[in-house]
Amino acid sequence: MFKRNLSSSYSTQIDFKKRFPNKKFFKSNQEDDGVVDRLCKNKRFGEAIDVLCEERHLGEAVQLLGRVKKPPASTYCSLIQVCSQTRALEEGKKVHEHIKTSGFVPGVVIWNRLLGMYAKCGSLVDARNVFDEMPQRDVCSWNIMVNGYAEVGLVEEARKLFDEMPERDSYSWTAMVTGYAKKNQPEDALVLYSLMQKLPNSKANVFTVSSAVAAAASIPCIRSGKEIHGHIVRAGLDSDEVLWSSLMDMYGKCGCVEEARNIFDKIVDKDVVSWTSMIDRYFKSRRWREGFSLFSELVGSCTRPNEYTFAGVLNACADLTSEELGKQVHGYMTRIGFDPSSFASSSLVDMYTKCGNIESAKHVVDGCPKPNLVSWTSLIGGYAQNGEPEKSLKYFDLLLKSGTKPDHITFVNVLSACTHAGLVEKGLEYFHSITEKHGLSHTDDHYTCLVDLLARSGRFEQLTSIISEMPMKPSKFLWASVLGGCSTHGNVDLAEEAAQELFKIEPENPATYVTMANIYAAAGKWEEEVRMRKRMRDIGVTKSPGSSWTEIKRERHVFMAADTSHPMHNQIVECLGELTKKMKEEGYVPATNLVLHDVEDEQKEENLVYHSEKLAVAFAILSTQEGTAIKVFKNLRSCVDCHSAIKFISKITKRKITVRDSTRFHCFENGQCSCRDYW
Structure with a gap:
């Protein structure tokens, strides 16, 4: 590929002099070799690659004259490092090819740099080829491959190499434990971490225990979490505040909110992530007052809340339907100047719609330079729920005109708007457009909305036909919609069929029994109503108090x-x-x-x-x-x-x-x- 005659090689030299008039590239081998290093240091990466490749052509020509020219190891190290840092795979392959054809014999350091370059560029096939070609390997070589496989989720391949390693260090264990944790195999991560603790020469570092803590949190397993906490203290790693944050998150996810708060209070320099995580733990445990109180402390501290903090607090306001608190949070966000395009705006829209203040929700959307899909969808759903289906469908049209592509949740809200307004034909039109016009697949939620629309309208023959043709098994929500429609229209026979399906799916749900009792009572079938209530008592189901x-x-x-x-x-x-x-x-x-x-x-x-x-x-x-x-x-x-x-x-x-x-x-x-x- 690189065969040239002598004259073409000299013409290349002339071209180089034109490109770099202030550089004397060709005075001596030493100066030639330094050019690449200097270009790399000056971040003139592309030129460095070109110089190296052109030097190769000159090297072939000079070799004919009895002169042999080979770049030193430092040149290759510089280039491989730049290729690795910039993820320049193609250029890295050129450097590798030059090494092969130049006669240079790399040591283990350059082999490892090549290996790492391919791994960082995501070309594990090339990395494995290099690994297999290496005449000798050190622990770094093995670690690069194990970590490379683990990083992309190929934990089986990583574990196979890990088990073959002649020796391991803390990096080896960390790579595998982290790989299992990222692959959502927390049990395997904890088993490996436990094995590591039993080996005399294996010492966990901050990264290892962080991954182990994350694994315990994802199960969640408080026993393992507490054991790891003990390891952290015994290993003297308890001064690391990142670990404190991980432990706080683990205790919170395991339901130990008091322990999480104790950890939180020990963190000296609390960042916004720590504050947000602790506030979120309170809300997820339905300890609303403590969550809002901690948010007030955050507002009074030197740390500024971010969009994740605001989203969590606004979601809590929405869950509590506490518009007054939501307005206070909105006011604070406005005073500090939040980004109207952030997803915190979507949480604002959702909060206002769930609290029944659709005008404020609309005002937030109008203030966004480019509302995102979540904001559009929340507003569409808000108008539907607030008895304004026409505006709901109008905003769906505006969404389409804005160039935003709807997703399946958007269509759930659109179909719900049709359901609340009894727009059967319009609903059928939107249902069919999901696949025919927008290229999406129908989900179970779409079928549930359509069946709900037909059930409320009393079109039972049509809905039974649709249920029989569904590509998926009807869910409990779909059958509940059928039951609700039967209750409205007094269809006792179909109600009994829907109830039987619901009894199979969730026999402990009191709503089915109560609705059937309502249907029997409305029809004057008191004996059946009594039997339904007796059945409810016999299996220990109690009605949720209104x-x-x-x-x-x-x-x-x-x-x-x-x-x-x-x-x-x-x-x-x-x-x-x-x-x-x-x-x-x-x-x-x-x-x-x-x-x-x-x-x-x-x-x-x-x-x-x-x-x-x-x-x-x-x-x-x-x-x-x-x-x-x-x-x-x-x-x-x-x-x-x-x-x-x-x-x-x-x-x-x-x-x-x-x-x-x-x-x-x-x-x-x-x-x-x-x-x-x-x-």
């Missing part, structure tokens, strides 16, 4: 059905009594057919009056000025009677009342609901 809550002056008030514990209970009952009289005058008829017991109508009406959301609404009316909007949240789906009653209450009291149940937001105003009685 609860509702509202915030007044930043204080949360929680109510259970027939709750008498609230200090204002007597006033609440009196208020509901007066409201019920006025409601009946306006035409309200209690839905006594949904009460689960075969008792007198008067008793049924009394049972309906004390549902938790009615208690919360009455309390909010008593605790706020006339005309003030009310917001109530419920953990379960609202019943038909409460939905009907709150429509009348909104008209009588001239209040806007928003109720968020487990399904969606219901915005009641002047006797109407945003769901249009379709939910």
Whole structure:
């Protein structure tokens, strides 16, 4: 490939003089060899490679004249190092080829540099070829290959070489333990770490124990975590604050929040990662107050929260439906100047939508230079849940026009918007466009949304056909949607079929039993209702208690059905009594057919009056000025009677009342609901 005649070689020399007029490349062999080193030091990497290759051509020509020229080892070392640092695989291959053809005999150091260069460039095939060609290897050679395989997840190949190693050092063990941990094989990582501890000459370093701690956290295994913690102390590695952070994370993931906090308090120079991790641990353990308190400490410290911190705190506000706290966090973010394009903005949108403040969510999206997919999707879902499906679909069109590609979650929200509005044909159109227009595959969630849409519309024949043609097995959520539709339309036969499927999937879920009991009660099938309740008692399943809550002056008030514990209970009952009289005058008829017991109508009406959301609404009316909007949240789906009653209450009291149940937001105003009685 490089054969040239003598004249062409000399012409190459002339070209070099033109390219580098200020360099005397060809005075002596020593000066020629130094050029490459100087170019490498000056980061003129491409020129160095060119010089080396051209020197080879000159070397062939000069060799014909009886002169032999070979670059020194330092030249090769410099070039290989630059190739490795810049991940320049093709140039590295040129250097390797030059070594082969120049007659240079590399020592183990240069072999190892070649080996490392190929490994860092991701060419493990070339690295293995070099490894197999090496006339002699040291522990570094073995480590490079073991680590190279482990880094890309080929832990079986790495372990095979590891077991063949004539000797190992701490780097060898670290490479394997880390490789197993990254490959999501934490048990193997811990077994190997334990074996290492038993060997007399094997000493773990900071990187080894960090990987072992991460493995214990991912299982999670508190016993192994505590053993590793002991090793850290005994080995004198407990001054490393990175290890403290790893230990804190491990204890948190193992559910030992107090131990995690103890570690956190010992860290002298806490960085934002440590703060964020500890705050997140509190929230994941549902220790909300402590999480928010620690966030307040962070705000008052010298450490500035980052987007991960804000996202975690805002997600906690969304879970608690605590808009006031969310607004305070938003205000702080604005004061310190957060990036509106960060994913913390997406968490803001999600928080506002889950708290029922869709206008603020829209304002956040409008303030983003280029909203990301999560923000678009949250807003689309927010409008759907807040009873504005038309705006939901409008923002989906804007998403498409912006050039953002929707994903399967986006379509879940789009189909949900159609479901909440009863847009069956539109929903079918969007469902088919997922594959035909957008090139995505249908997921189980898409089928569940479509079946839910058809079930709510009473199109049972069509939905049974779709279920039979599904490429995957129907999930519990799909059958629950079928059951919900049957409850709305009184389809007892299909409800029984759906219930049987749900009993197979999750026999411990009380919702199935309660819904079937409701369906039997509504149909007047009291014997079947009694049998369902008996079956529920026999297997020890208990109904999740319904609860509702509202915030007044930043204080949360929680109510259970027939709750008498609230200090204002007597006033609440009196208020509901007066409201019920006025409601009946306006035409309200209690839905006594949904009460689960075969008792007198008067008793049924009394049972309906004390549902938790009615208690919360009455309390909010008593605790706020006339005309003030009310917001109530419920953990379960609202019943038909409460939905009907709150429509009348909104008209009588001239209040806007928003109720968020487990399904969606219901915005009641002047006797109407945003769901249009379709939910």
